[in-house]
Every structure is written in structure tokens, then in C-alpha cells.
Amino acid sequence: MSKGTLSVHTENIFPIIKKFLYSDHEIFLRELVANATDATQKVKTIATNGSYSGELGELNISIIIDADAKTLTISDKGIGLTEEEVEKYINQIAFSGAEEWLEKYKDDDNKGNIIGHFGLGFYSAFMVADKVEIQSLSYQPDAKPVHWECIGTTTYEMNEGSRTERGTDIILHINPDSEEFLEESRIKSILDKYNKFMPFPILFGEDTINETEPLWLKKPNELTEEEYKAFYQKLYPFAGDPLFWIHLNVDYPFNLTGILYFPKINNTLEVQKNKIQLYSNQVFVTDEVKEIVPEFLTLLHGVIDSPDIPLNVSRSYLQADGNVKKISAYIVKKVAEKLADLFNDDRQKFEEKWPDIGFFIKYGMLTDDKFSEKAMNFSLIRNINNDFKTLEEYKEQTKALQTDKTEKLVWLYAGDDQKSGSFSIAATERGYDVALFDQTIDNHWMQHLESKLENTTFKRVDSETIDKLIDKGDTAELILTDEEKVELESLFKVAMGDEAIVKIESMNRTDVPVQIVQNEFMRRFKEMSRMNGQEGMFGGNMGLELAVNGNHPTMRKLLDNTDMAKDTVKYLVDLAKLNQNLLTGKDLHQFVVNSFDRA
Secondary structure, eight states: EEEEEEEEETHHHHHHHHHSSSSSSHHHHHHHHHHHHHHHHHHHHHHHTTTSSSOOOOOOEEEEEEEEEEEEEEEEOOSSOHHHHHHHSBBBBTOOHHHHHHHHTTTTTTTOOOOOOHHHHHHHGTEEEEEEEEEEEOSSTOOOOEEEEEEEEEEEEEEOOOOSSEEEEEEEEOGGGGGGGGSSSHHHHHHHSSSSOOOOOEEEEEOOOOSSSSGGGGOGGOOOOHHHHHHHHSTTTOOOOOEEEEEEEESSSSSSEEEEEEOOSSOOOOHOSSEEEEEEEHHHHHHHOOTTSGGGGGEEEEEETTTOOOSOOHHHHHOOOHHHHHHHHHHHHHHHHHHHHHHHHHHHHHHHHHHHHHHHHHHHHOOOOOHHHTTTTEEEETTTSSSSEEEEHHHHTTTSSSBOSSSSSEEEEEEEGGGHHHHHHHHHHHOOOOOOSSSTTHHHHHHHHHHHSEEEEEEEEEESSHHHOOSSOOOOOOOOOOHHHHHHHHHHHHOOOOOEEEEEEEOOTTOOOOEEEEEHHHHHHHHHHTTTGHHHHHHHHTTTTOOOOOOOOHHHHHHHHHEEEEHHHHHHHHHHHHHOOOHHHHHHHHHHHHHHHOO
């Protein structure tokens, strides 16, 4: 029997381990199972390369609860430890056994995947245990079993152990504050969260709780569409089928495997995010992957697995790490290539999926410049007739009729509630094409395109009168005198309210007599502010203007017959409001009553 003092580099390290090593104490089980997996992988590796000729037996890991003794045991049949190795890897806290192993076998193709390391990972056991024991027997010939125990101080005891088979038992004597970890349901939930795809069977009670060969480690050409969809349902049991997926597999200049699924994406960003699960050698790390992938890719679902992303690192480390940056750039590249392939291989299917994937592509273009460059080739403009064109195709289609007097190309658009309205009809009667922009992100996307497309702007169909939407410089001459213009403006201001903006416009006689238009800049500004929760800063009528067709025959009648003017003007203003969905409640009811009276 021997006694000694743990070699540590920080005084009073155990209070730090117990309280601050991990924010969530359940992580201890992930760390210990990872260590057991490493030990199992090591014995498999040395058997493969001929360094060990003994019987491997069934390589599995057992998790055992003894509620009476208040112990939790993690048992493996791995490489085991000698007394010297316990001294080296356990008693010198934070000495990385995994790093030494990888250095020793760095040129060996069968070195295996080493997940964690003895050191602080092992000492996470003291977050939940008053005492921790190790019973281990090394694979080495004539090795003696070793027993080590520590009660959470800087002293330990080590003597000959009782284990008779190769491998290691880590026995945790659970402290009173952590007795939840003696409950079967609690342990099962932790194993299911962190270890359900570990490479060796994990036995808990009568069950094997993991899948040792997850789908992302298999070759894409060996998998069927049904298998991909079934795996998606395993990850997200209550989700519908994904639209399509990308199978990632790269081993240079970094290691990365995974499957990213494209779900149907609605207009609510936050509901969609944080569905990608990050693994390190099949050990679950987190589903907060925004430090690993660009913001827009957090809308995707699926799995990323890379041994180049350590289990326990800070966000600042991830943001600065070179491998993480390469992984991020690679995933962006693969996603863009997948979308381009889908577009090129079967454009019709791509167009059918556009309502579901358009939001994702637009969001990616707004948040990632490299993705935006590639996406310019497969981004689509969808018009109110449900026809689809690429940006370049749409430019060619519209430039003849929709170029204004300053040589600027004007792309007109409507919201979903306007696609069959009078503004859209008026535009299409002029031969203009009207795009359909019906997603919350479209205001931002339009501004992005305006910055990327040369001499191009967007205008909603109700932002100007029809002649001014695309100003050709050939506006009709106003037939009213200045005095008549002022008088007519005064009549409509009474009906609209003194704060309203009323403009007497020179339009064609056949155009509508009055219409409410919404200034493009102010409307975009209001809608973006609404998205940011700042709607209350702006009046509901800000940006609205009443455009009066001074050349319409009705205006002459109003000026010549002031007795009928007030009621008629009110009726015309209500019609304009109705056309913009601005007439509601009592005002709408009164308008209907008055309309029946006029019939």
C-alpha cells in the first residue's frame, strides 16, 4: 500500500472542480464514458497493429447503479492501467494521457479516435462524489491489479486491486447533494443525450442504449433515401420529412463528418435555430453551434462530428481556432454547392422548393458574403403569376419596359395581400412584371440586392402612382389651375385629416381618381422597425400619401359643385383606404351603409 500527495498546479483545486469545472454537473458522466471509450479504443488499436495478442472479448462499457451502496460505476474492458500509469495520469492532475498516446501512435493509421483525456475530465467525478475509486488491470503481461481512491482532498491511497479482467472500473460514491445521479431515469437521460452514438456498446441495466455506427459515418452511396429520412426522425421525432440533405465527409486539412438536413423553414427565425447537434468523435458536445458555423446555417438541422473540435473549450477559443474557421468555410462551400447542384440538375423541383428554402438562402446572403456570391446564381425571383426567374433572367425580362428615364432598372413587387389587388393589376396592364415578396426577410433582402445589382432598385406597387412607379419622363400635363389645385387639396385634407399629405397629381384621365400610396423608404423603415420591436415609435399613417388624379373628370365635378363635394370626397377617400386595407371597424361598417344608400 502506498500513500501520496496529488501533484497539482493550483492550490485548493477541488473546490474549483466541484463548483466551477463545468456549469452543468451532469457532464461528469459524459467525461467518464469518454475516458472509458478511449481505453477501449486503445486496446482495439494495439490488437489491430499486433502489439497485443490477447483475447479482446466483447468490448463494451457498463454503467451500474447500486442504490443501497450509493455508488455509480463506469466499467470498461479497455487497455487498463498499471500502478505507474495511475501515478502518471491520475495523480498528476491535468496531464494529458490522450496527447501522449496520439504522439506515440501519430504515424499509425489504426491509432483510433481518442476522445478525451485523463486529467480534469476524470476529476469531474468529484463534482458529484465524496469519494472516487479506481479498480484497474492493465493488458500488459504479468500486470498486477491496482486500486486507487481519493476522498476529494489532495491526498490519495493506492494499493493492490481486486480486478481480475483487463479494464477499469471507476466507482463514484455519490454525495448527498447529488443523489439524483442514483436514479435510473436520470442516468438514462444523460446517456441518451451525450452518448447515444458512441462507437462501443454502452450497457445500462438490460439495455444497450447507443447506436455504435451512426448514419453519418457510413458512405453516402451505401445509404437510401429512406435511411436518411429515418435518421432524421430519430434526431427530431416530431418533425416532418426534410426537403433534402448534405452528407459531409472530409479528412483533409481537417476531419469532419456529418449530415445537414434542410427543413421546411417558416418566417420565424428563432423557432428554427439551434437544431444542429455537434459531436466530437461521436460524443455529443452541444447544440449551440453558432461559434462553429455561420449564423444562417443554424437554420439547418442535423449532425456535425469532428475530432478537431475539443469537448471542452470556451466560445472565444472556438471563434479564434483555425480548424473551426476552416470547418465553417467548408460547410458554407458544401451547402452552396448542394443548392447549385439542385438548381442545375432539376430546376423544376428547385422552383417547387423555393417557398420553403428561399428564406434560408436569403438569410444566408444577408449574413455571409461568400455564400451570397455563390447564391446570386441560383436565387430566384418569383412573380405574382408563380413564374420563377434567376436574377440575371429577371433583369433581361424586365429591362425593356421597366427602365426609367435615368437608366435605372425598377423591379416592382407586391406583398401576398396585394398580388391580385388593383395596384398589381394596374402595373401588369402596363406590361410590367410584378414580383411577389411575402416573407419577413424580404425588406432586408431587397436592400442587399440593391447593393449588389448595378443600377437596380425595388418599388412596391403601391409606393407611387402608376406613372411615377417607373418614371419615363412623359407624365401627362395637369389641366387644373394653381387655384383649383389648392382648392381641391383643401377638400381632400378635410376628409383625410389636416396632418395628412395630399398631392394633386397629373395622371391620365382613365387612371383611378384617388389612391393612397406608401413611400417606399418609409414603409421599409417602418417594417424593419416593427421586426425589431420598435413599431410604437412611428405613427400608423407615417409615409402614407393621398394621390389625387387632378385630370380625372370627377375632380372637375367636385370643383363645379361644392354642395356634393364633401360627401363624394369622403366616399373617394374611403375607397382609397379600402384599397389599402386601411378601412376597419366602425369606419368600414359606415362605409358599407353609405354605399347601400348611394345605390
